[in-house]
Amino acid sequence: MELVMIWLIPFSQRFPLIIDLGAVALEVFFLNLVVHLSVLRSGRRLVYALGGCSLLVELLWIISRHGSAAAVMPVPWIGSLALLRFVLFVLFFGLVQVRLVRSLIREPFVTTSVLMGAAAGYVLIGLLGGVLLNTLFLLHPVAFGGLPSPPDATLTMASLELLTTVGSGALVSSNLAAQAAAFTITLTGQMYVAILIALVLGRFHRRVPH
Template identity: 40%
Template sequence: MLPILLMPFTARYGWQGHVLLALVFNLLIVQSIRTLPVMPGVPYARLRQEFFRGIGLVGSIGLWAPVASGEWPGGSFHAGEMVLLSLFFLITSTRLVRVLARVPRVNGQVLAGAAAGYLHLGLTGGVLATATQVLVPGSFSLGETAGQQLLLDRLTYFSFVTVAGVGYGDVLPANAVGERFVILLSVASTLYMALLVGLLLGRFIASEEVEMLEDEELGPPRAPENSP
């Protein structure tokens, strides 16, 4: 939640805002790399882990470019950095789902992982929408307050509104590229929620059945026999 809550402040303080944004996203990247383990039984697991770490490392370094120059250097660099971060967060969400699929029982950590995957999906949509807007200007109509907000902050808000299916209408797709982006994001969020709810519900039912079987096998406690 930290990047979502702090992004409005990064739009107001210029160079200090760029530093805050880079620190917060670097923290998120480092935490994602530390938390997600190497998946056993997956082909080229170590290679995939190194690729995952490499994307996160390059993306975290790229976030410091506007800190050094005072602004994002060139549209292509800005778009490339957003695409790289989108790929990292997308892989993070996918790996979270794979981790959740292997847990035997539903507990607090599993629910926290599910919530983290949902937040990563919203952040990925916002970062990828920013890359789309930079590569294809005019893909989104940003509304009257667009000049007062960081582009990433505005489109992250749009991403979570789309994922939640709320649709306030203050930020809208403005051409075919933006419309296709909304379709893909809506389908991805619907599939994530459907798969996640089915997965957690199945694990919860299985856990309850195991506990019931264990209780039946143990049976009621026996009363102590009186000695002669």
């Protein structure tokens, strides 16, 4: 699902609605995957609540940017909505990540499903980073330079580049807010990989007879 979204990002430069509809599809996908297919039964109500609130705010976000009300929407209101959208995204997908990792480490063997689940969690961090950068752009645009309009696709790809430690020229390197955002995305990705490997290897060693 995440790979499909990544390949749709170039098209969203011309059709910005694609990336927002992709976020809705991603939320619905993970609600179904984690809530219905996960072996973890505790905390499902919280997942439902956060997912529902995030979907509602995402729909309001789409209307505010692409609907008939977009032209008359006050800029401060859009900034507040963007911040709320980001907070709900982090809470919902953060909980999804925790449940995903807990499910993965319960698997007795490293299978294709385990590898795909681990990769999905990693790419999800990059997509969340794109939401972070787009929110920062609305609240603090001087942290970026030379972006096309709209910047959503460019900033999402910039987040994926930061996730893989390649770096991105979309951020102004001398701006502290840009530095903090870049550091957060890169560190989160590296910590995810390190923690997941440690948990999987730890479980493997506990299963190996001495």
